[in-house]
Amino acid sequence: MKSSTTIYILVGIIVILTVGLIGLLLYNNNQPSPIRGILPISEIAPMEPDSEKWATNYPNQYSTLLKTETNDERTAYAGSNPFDKLEEDPRLVTLFAGYGFSKEYNEDRGHLNSQNDVERTARVGEATPGTCYSCKSSDNPRLWAEMGMAEYDKTPFMELASEINHSIGCANCHDSENMQLIVTNPALDEALQAQGFNWRDFTRQEMRTVVCANCHVEYYFKGDGKYLTFPWEDGTTIEDIATYYAELQFKDWEHPQSGAPMIKMQHPEYELFTANSTHYNAGVACADCHMPYTRDGAAKFSTHDVKSPLLNSENACGQCHTDVSYVVDRVSTIQNQVSETMIATEDALLAAIGAIEAAAAASGTDAGLLEEARWLHREAQLRWDFIAAENSMGFHNPEEALRILAAATNMARQSELKAVQAAGTPDVIQPETN
Numbered sequence: 001m002k003s004s005t006t007i008y009i010l011v012g013i014i015v016i017l018t019v020g021l022i023g024l025l026l027y028n029n030n031q032p033s034p035i036r037g038i039l040p041i042s043e044i045a046p047m048e049p050d051s052e053k054w055a056t057n058y059p060n061q062y063s064t065l066l067k068t069e070t071n072d073e074r075t076a077y078a079g080s081n082p083f084d085k086l087e088e089d090p091r092l093v094t095l096f097a098g099y100g101f102s103k104e105y106n107e108d109r110g111h112l113n114s115q116n117d118v119e120r121t122a123r124v125g126e127a128t129p130g131t132c133y134s135c136k137s138s139d140n141p142r143l144w145a146e147m148g149m150a151e152y153d154k155t156p157f158m159e160l161a162s163e164i165n166h167s168i169g170c171a172n173c174h175d176s177e178n179m180q181l182i183v184t185n186p187a188l189d190e191a192l193q194a195q196g197f198n199w200r201d202f203t204r205q206e207m208r209t210v211v212c213a214n215c216h217v218e219y220y221f222k223g224d225g226k227y228l229t230f231p232w233e234d235g236t237t238i239e240d241i242a243t244y245y246a247e248l249q250f251k252d253w254e255h256p257q258s259g260a261p262m263i264k265m266q267h268p269e270y271e272l273f274t275a276n277s278t279h280y281n282a283g284v285a286c287a288d289c290h291m292p293y294t295r296d297g298a299a300k301f302s303t304h305d306v307k308s309p310l311l312n313s314e315n316a317c318g319q320c321h322t323d324v325s326y327v328v329d330r331v332s333t334i335q336n337q338v339s340e341t342m343i344a345t346e347d348a349l350l351a352a353i354g355a356i357e358a359a360a361a362a363s364g365t366d367a368g369l370l371e372e373a374r375w376l377h378r379e380a381q382l383r384w385d386f387i388a389a390e391n392s393m394g395f396h397n398p399e400e401a402l403r404i405l406a407a408a409t410n411m412a413r414q415s416e417l418k419a420v421q422a423a424g425t426p427d428v429i430q431p432e433t434n
Ligand code: HEC
Pocket: 075, 076, 077, 078, 079, 080, 108, 109, 209, 212, 213, 216, 269, 270, 271, 273, 274, 279, 284, 285, 286, 287, 288, 289, 290, 307, 308, 309, 310, 331, 391, 392, 393, 395, 396
């Protein structure tokens, strides 16, 4: 074949390809914009608070969420039965003296009880701010969008009640438009920003943990407006949080016996879990254990029956661990160790409170040293409470839990010694009952 013929053929092919390509591009440009693979069966309004309205499209997620209302099984240290923690461990009555938690402190239960449980607790009264509803209702995302969080937090609890008609629901965790996991609590958004993070850049696996941090965190009410704030500016370890509160000279209440300015920890599951725990470092998320994939016939979905994984260990642990009974046994060993250590810390705290009270009543006590003893009581108790209020009895991060309890016990005993030094006599040491 002559080389000129080859060139003609090649040019011909290029022309045909180019024309074809242009045609294809033009044709594509005239296409309607892409549509979703699966059309929603029914349109769900943005921030729709009523989970039942999401149910037509997502029946399995809804029906499993419903189970959280009636779950009532307890485990050794947790579970869904709202047992009385004060009866279980009477030391708590003294540790929380002068504060609501000494009147009533029940074990937490399933998500669909959140509205009911917060409204009937003895800790709520006339002075309670609306902020207390922040992690209890699927009406919040809508209200925060309408009122702004500052206004929401300023509104008294009793007044806000008429707007709150639902427990936790789909709108707390999902964008109804595309079902993506989202940060709905403005306080979490602000706390992440303060640390230089933007949750919109997080991976899906990260969001399977961060979505729980909308609520399962330590927080406080800032200023007269009771503005919901996470104390994360210095970081999220217990030392970072203690430093933050110390710089602010913040207190939740004053202990009537020791006179110390106290901090009550809320439920720092997120902070404890993310403090270098084995599972967090391995990339495991909250949802892996608490919302494992489940099958119903051909459907495979994340169970929304969020509860103790010990009540669902085959699904919760079995997806990664082949020997489920071994790891469940490990949970028991870890929790027993943490519980035993925690009670030793409580005894040390009670000793500090007793010694400070006696030193304050004695004559000639050094006021400066007594203040130091009080500050040590505060610091010891907030560390202890970080582990006590956290709901896994140490399992989420066993090493960190034991480290913190050791530090707390040490500080409590230092507090007791300071009280002795302040009074100038060991007579202030109280006999220990056990
Ligand atoms: C590796 C599995 C695992 C991961 C990951 C995990 N948890 Fe847990 N969680 C547990 C176990 C086990 C318990 C203890 C349950 C018990 O004692 O009955 C628990 C307990 C809890 C409880 C108390 C349960 C109850 O019955 O009252 C809450 C709340 C909780 N976890 C929230 C979280 C949050 C939020 C995260 C992420 C920040 C998380 N968990 C990550 C396994 C896990």
